[in-house]
Amino acid sequence: MVLQLKHAxxxxxxxxxxxxGRFVSGLRSFILNDLAQDMRQAYDQRVAPxxxxxxxxxxxxxxxxxxxxxxxxxFKVYSACRVRAQSMVWDAVAPVVQRERAKLEAAANDSxxxxxxxxxxDMELPRNVTGLDVHxxxxxxxxxxxxxxxxxxxxxxxxxIFSMGLMGQNLDDIGLSMSTYVRNAFPDFKPARILDVGCTxxxxxxxxxxxxxxxxxxxxxxxxxxLLYGATRAKLxxxxxAFHQMNAEALxxxxxxxxxxxxxxxxxxxxxxxxxxxxxEARRLLRPGGLLLNMELPPNSQMGAFEGFYxxxxxxxNEEPFYKGFxxxxxxxxCRDGGFADEDYVQFVTPSLGIYGAExxxxxxxxxPLAVNSETTGRLAEGVNWFGFGAWKR
Numbered sequence: 001m002v003l004q005l006k007h008a009x010x011x012x013x014x015x016x017x018x019x020x021g022r023f024v025s026g027l028r029s030f031i032l033n034d035l036a037q038d039m040r041q042a043y044d045q046r047v048a049p050x051x052x053x054x055x056x057x058x059x060x061x062x063x064x065x066x067x068x069x070x071x072x073x074x075f076k077v078y079s080a081c082r083v084r085a086q087s088m089v090w091d092a093v094a095p096v097v098q099r100e101r102a103k104l105e106a107a108a109n110d111s112x113x114x115x116x117x118x119x120x121x122d123m124e125l126p127r128n129v130t131g132l133d134v135h136x137x138x139x140x141x142x143x144x145x146x147x148x149x150x151x152x153x154x155x156x157x158x159x160x161i162f163s164m165g166l167m168g169q170n171l172d173d174i175g176l177s178m179s180t181y182v183r184n185a186f187p188d189f190k191p192a193r194i195l196d197v198g199c200t201x202x203x204x205x206x207x208x209x210x211x212x213x214x215x216x217x218x219x220x221x222x223x224x225x226x227l228l229y230g231a232t233r234a235k236l237x238x239x240x241x242a243f244h245q246m247n248a249e250a251l252x253x254x255x256x257x258x259x260x261x262x263x264x265x266x267x268x269x270x271x272x273x274x275x276x277x278x279x280x281e282a283r284r285l286l287r288p289g290g291l292l293l294n295m296e297l298p299p300n301s302q303m304g305a306f307e308g309f310y311x312x313x314x315x316x317x318n319e320e321p322f323y324k325g326f327x328x329x330x331x332x333x334x335c336r337d338g339g340f341a342d343e344d345y346v347q348f349v350t351p352s353l354g355i356y357g358a359e360x361x362x363x364x365x366x367x368x369p370l371a372v373n374s375e376t377t378g379r380l381a382e383g384v385n386w387f388g389f390g391a392w393k394r
Contacts, residue, residue, distance in 0.1 A: 005160055006169040008236035009107060009229070011093075011100045011153070020092045025161045027085050032164075032380060035078045036310070042074035043306055062300050062308030062324075066316075069309065083317055086136045086162075093157040094138070097150050104149050104229070113232040119224050120245040128269060129222055133319050135162075140319075141200070141223040152201045152229025159203075166352070166384055170237075173354045174264050174295050175207030177386050180358055181350040182260075182293065183211055184365035191215050191259035195285065197248050197278065198266030202230035202241060204295075208262065209239045218258075220246040249277040256287045264295040267334075268326040275326065279338025283393055292340070292390040298349075300327045302372040311378060331389040340391035347389040349377055355384060 004010065004018065013021070043065070051068045052058050059065045069075040097104070108114035125142060134140045137158065143151025159171050167173045182189065192215055196205040199219035209217045219241055221227055231243040246252055248270070261282040267275055282292045300308040308327065315323035332345050348369040351360040376383040 005156065005171070007233055009104070009153070009156070009233045011096045011157060012103075013096060017092070017096050021157075021161045024085060024088045024092050025164045027081075027088070028162065029164045031078065031081050031085055033382065035074075035081060039069070039072075039074045039078045040306065042072050043069060047072055048306075059305045061305055062303070062312045062327075065305045065309035066312065079313070079317055082313075083136070086318060089158045089162050090137050090154060092161060093154055094150075096157065097153040098147075100153070101147060101150070104153055104232075107236065108149060108228055108232040111232055111235045113235040114228050116235075116243070117224075117227050117231045118242070118244045119227070123222065123245060123247065125222055126247065126274070128271065128274075128322070132321070134269065136319050141221075141226060143223070143225040148225035149229045149232075151223060151225035152227075152233075155226065156201055156203070156229065156233070163380055166355070166380055168354045170206075171203040172207050173352055174386055175204030176210075177350050177353040177361065178204075178262070178264070178293065178295050178388055179207045179211035180353055180361045181348065181365050181388070182291075184362045185348070186291075189259075189291065191291075193258045194218070194260045194262065195220065195251075195253070195258045197251070197261060197263045197282070198269070199226075199230065199243070201226045202234050202243065204262075204264040205230075205241050206234055206237065206239050208260070209241055215259075217241045218244060218253075220244045220248075220251065222247050248281065249274055251281050251285060253285055255284050258285050259287055259290045261285055261290070261292045262294070265297075267294055267296050268323045269320065270326070271322055272325060272329075275329075275334065276337055279334055279340075283339040286393040288393060290393045291346070292335070292338075292393070293346070293388055294331075294390050295386055295388050296331075297323075297327055297378045298372045298387040299329065299331055300324075301330060307375060335389070335391040338391075341394065344392040344394055345389070346391055347387075349374075349385050349387050352384045352386065 047068050048058055130142050132140050191212055194208045194215050194217045196219040199205045199221050202219045205219040224245055227243045234241045297311055312324045314320045335345055350364055377385045378387050
């Protein structure tokens with residue numbers, strides 16, 4: 001279980017910091033595995049039969065399951081514990097980051113990384129960044145104006161605890177898994193310029209530079225703190241990635257600038273209007289033969305009612321108000337509305353590189369896409385698989 005990051009920007013933790021992180025991560029594992037299984041049993045044994053008796057049919061949607069589950073004790077215990085554990089993640093790391101402030105700021109300045117980030121100080125940040133404590137993280141992505149890098153550092157270390165080691169030693173398993181799948185599935189695709197939109201701290205931008213070392217990689221986000229931290233993080237790992245402060249609705253690059261436009265766990269944090277603008281921007285930025293690829297949560301239309309309900313939980317209880325709205329949309333329709341042709345749509349499920357290894361990804365890439373409706377797809381649990389979709393620009 002990798003809870004202590006391996007890169008040079010990681011905080012220096014005292015023994016009590018490590019113990020606290022391990023406790024919170026273990027608690028989350030218990031909630032997301034044991035209590036989640038208890039909740040599933042409650043659904044199968046109590047909630048679903050009662051619903052079917054009342055309605056003459058089983059629940060047909062995630063919304064129906066959610067409404068039916070809310071009164072059940074298993075749901076209440078699961079939800080109460082999960083919300084509290086989520087707050088404990090940030091409580092465990094925020095004091096460590098504050099203690100490390102001088103080191104973090106010195107690293108950003110001494111490495112030249114902070115000066116290299118292309119910031120837009122006059123940019124008006126969208127309300128979904130300034131007005132929400134996303135993931136219940138105090139201050140959200142916007143963070144503290146007095147110590148902007150804190151948002152990136154808290155997110156980095158907090159995500160290590162939050163993910164229970166399932167996202168890799170530097171939280172890069174999504175990027176590593178996706179890039180490994182793309183290299184196997186599309187061996188003739190050799191992107192020369194790559195863009196990661198909504199990069200946060202660039203943890204899933206860096207694997208693309210590792211996968212395609214000769215490519216020019218750019219990473220953009222609206223939150224300056226994450227960019228300053230992420231650029232320093234990348235620099236100290238010896239990876240050349242350019243970081244920019246930009247809004248996904250209006251990206252300041254010329255038409256046809258990139259061969260690959262990528263996003264990871266980004267679309268579900270956008271309003272429907274912003275999502276559609278991003279898809280149009282992605283197509284504009286792609287060269288002919290380029291690929292838009294989004295790693296995201298699987299759609300409700302391709303999940304069972306209970307599995308969809310389980311993933312939708314964050315929309316209601318984790319300060320992610322656009323979460324369910326995104327999951328209720330059709331990924332193919334999103335691409336179509338952005339100007340991509342239906343026949344150029346791409347969808348797949350890839351095994352986690354860290355859990356299953358490169359051979360499993362190669363096998364997946366050589367076969368038909370894995371079924372989306374799975375208790376491991378898009379879900380932080382033992383045996384996680386990642387969902388990807390997008391389209392080629394012809």
